[in-house]
Amino acid sequence: MMANWIETLTGPLGQKKQYKQYRARIEALPEPYGTVAKAVQRYLMYYGGATDGETLLTMMGDSVDLWERAAEDGTAVRAIVGEDPVEFAETFAQAYSGKQWIDRERARLTKAIDDAAREDRNDG
Template sequence: MANKWIEMVTGPLEQKKQYKQDKARMEALPEPYRTAATAMNRYFMYYGGITSGDTLIQMFTDLVDLWERAAVDGTPVQDIIGDDPVDFTETFAKSYQGKEWIDKERARLTKAFDEAIGKEKRS
């Protein structure tokens, strides 16, 4: 009973466990992969807007998987991100885009313009 109440307030405990495991994996990455992964994760916090906890956890897990694989293979960071780290990071994040906070406002904006156009046509 208490777990359900706690999860209602804080979100699923499994997601928190997964995040902590992935965070530990990220911190265990050798340099320069740890720096790259940490930078991308930090950027996601500002760029994101993803509202689904499941989606966020999957994105973070995949981020750590990417840099672990690169470390194992010895792939240079530059070979992964290319010439534009912002474009690479935003493209990575966009592949996980689901419902965002701004979607509600986009719908509201569209509805307002539809109403304005409707009023214009009636005039």
């Protein structure tokens, strides 16, 4: 009962634990992979705009897996991100089609225009 109440306020505790585990894995990466993984994660948090924790955790987990494999194989950072790290991060984020904050705003915009158009027809 208490866990349900807390999760209602703060979100699922399992997701928070998983997030912390991913953060610890990023912190454990050797350089330069750790620095790059942190920078990409930060960008994904802003650009990705995922509103549901499950999508965000999946994206983050896949990102951590990528950097761990790259470090293990000794793959050069530029071989992964290419010459445009922004394009890499945005393309990576597009693979995760969960709900995004912009979806809510798109729906609001459409509704506002539809409502205004209905009022315009009723007045005219």
